[in-house]
Amino acid sequence: MVPVRVVCACIRRGTTVLVARRGPEMEHAGTWEFPGGKVEPGEDDREALTREIAEELSCRVTVGALAGEGTTGRIHLVGYWCEAEEEPVATEHDRLEWVQIGALATLRWAPADGPIIEAIQSTSPWSTTP
Numbered sequence: 001m002v003p004v005r006v007v008c009a010c011i012r013r014g015t016t017v018l019v020a021r022r023g024p025e026m027e028h029a030g031t032w033e034f035p036g037g038k039v040e041p042g043e044d045d046r047e048a049l050t051r052e053i054a055e056e057l058s059c060r061v062t063v064g065a066l067a068g069e070g071t072t073g074r075i076h077l078v079g080y081w082c083e084a085e086e087e088p089v090a091t092e093h094d095r096l097e098w099v100q101i102g103a104l105a106t107l108r109w110a111p112a113d114g115p116i117i118e119a120i121q122s123t124s125p126w127s128t129t130p
Helices: 045-057 101-106 111-121
Strands: 003-012 016-021 036-038 061-073 075-084 095-101
Touching: 003 045, 003 061, 003 111, 016 075, 016 101, 036 045, 045 061, 045 075, 075 111, 095 101, 101 111
Parallel strands: 003 075
Antiparallel strands: 003 016, 003 036, 016 095, 061 075
16 A cells, blocks of 8 residues: 655744644544645645645745655655744644754654654754755
């Protein structure tokens, strides 16, 4: 079975990254994730991510460099560094938090996000432009 390609936004603000908690009606409810979603036929990663963040967070983002990727189960998750052009608002998740990069591992994550967290923690993007 070919994994589903999913993109997520690692939206940064200073030395923090935006994380979203999955609501009670979602699979893996109560776990944290980087917001995003499936790449639809005819979309590239950046188009899909821009669309998904507009739907999930009611904001526009500038999509930057690859943050990391990995396959877990039936999902191939690709994360990109992003900058929010306006304040994100939770429309599908029950909570949003800005978390210090060093504290990411203290959260209970949705399974697919594990490889992205490992990639983020093994790099130091804070001095580079996405």
